[in-house]
Amino acid sequence: MSHIPVLLHEALTALCIQHDGVYLDCTFGRGGHSRAILTELGANGRLIGFDRDPSAVAVARDLAQEDPRFEIVHTAFSELETALDSLAVSRVHGILMDLGVSSPQLDEAERGFSFQADGPLDMRMDPTTGESAADWIARADADEIAHVLWVFGEERFSRRIARAIVEARQLTPIVTTTQLSQIVTSAQPKKDQNKHPATRSFQGIRLYINGELTEVEQGLEAAMNRLEVGGRLAVISFHSLEDRLVKRALRDASRPPKGDPRMPLPDSVAQPKLKLVGKAIKASPDELRLNPRARSAVLRIAERTEAA
Ligand SMILES: C[S@@+](CC[C@H](N)C(=O)[O-])C[C@H]1O[C@@H](n2cnc3c(N)ncnc32)[C@H](O)[C@@H]1O
Secondary structure, three states: OOOOOOOHHHHHHHHOOOOOOEEEEOOOOOOHHHHHHHHHOOOOOEEEEEEOOHHHHHHHHHHHHHOOOEEEEEOOHHHHHHHHHHOOOOOEEEEEEEOOOOHHHHHOHHHOOOOOOOOEOOOOOOOOOOOOHHHHHHHOOHHHHHHHHHHHHOOOOHHHHHHHHHHHHHHOOOOEHHHHHHHHHHHOOOOOOOOOOOHHHHHHHHHHHOOHHHHHHHHHHHHHHHEEEEEEEEEEEOOHHHHHHHHHHHHHHOOOOOOOOOOOOOHHHHOOOEEEOOOOEEOOHHHHHHOHHHHHOEEEEEEEOOOO
16 A cells, blocks of 8 residues: 655755755655655765654665665654664754654554554554553543543543543443444534544544654654754644644744843854744645645744754
8 A cells, every 4th residue: 555745846845955965754654755865865875764663664674675875763753863873873964754644554454543444443653562542442541531532632522522432341342443433423412524523533542642742842852953054854744733843843943042131141052953944835736636635734844053
């Protein structure tokens, strides 16, 4: 199953690729962006890929066999600095983050991400570690479930749905996506015409199970630390919670750090780490015609300054 890379041309332009540079694709997926970066790199260029999903890493290993300029690390991008240290790379010339899930993750029922396909209720991007959605649903109390649905799913009927989940699991364990989807759907007092009733709940549980927002916060911080001066950071997000985080992190890093006005900071500390590049970019009508999944994608770009 394939994944159509989103905002491909825009992301490549954002990275301003130098032939001999070292680049980092934090979210290899099926390698759409990585392959495009490799076409712009010269023989001495280098591309490092990360992904926390073993199926993505398997695809990347094949690419690494074919192309000596590319290597893959199975890691979450919150571990970016440790992973670069393990490769003895101190700084890179550009970093791409294409956040969220890939089409194969959504389409393969056995990954348990989709309310439209019956599969085990898993939802882990890396099934080799952490707690599955089924295990969490089995142990969390109603308040915790409601909190996750509300905060990460922005589900306004979070309490009602959480109560329905707790009642249902007393009768039978909730172990499949279809079971959860049916419970959520029956608990919704009002249906949104344009959205499946389980959309928000599944999104909330997925973000929680994978710690996605914390990953983004930590990954962005680490990325800023490891960019060469003048190096570009390009981040594509797919929903408002993610984009808000990205927008705020890049904006904060592009403002001079706040200090005590009576104690002027040394020049090296007073400089912001990043400079914002342009405005947020969305997919063109042509791209949307070919790939409706690009509908909610937002690309934000920043450049590393000389700050220490
Ligand atoms: C939207 S897809 C990337 C698609 C890719 N750009 C392409 O063109 O094929 C997101 C990928 O990032 C991975 N991912 C998401 N969060 C991650 C994280 N915190 N650390 C590492 N990989 C992550 C997912 O497993 C998924 O494979």
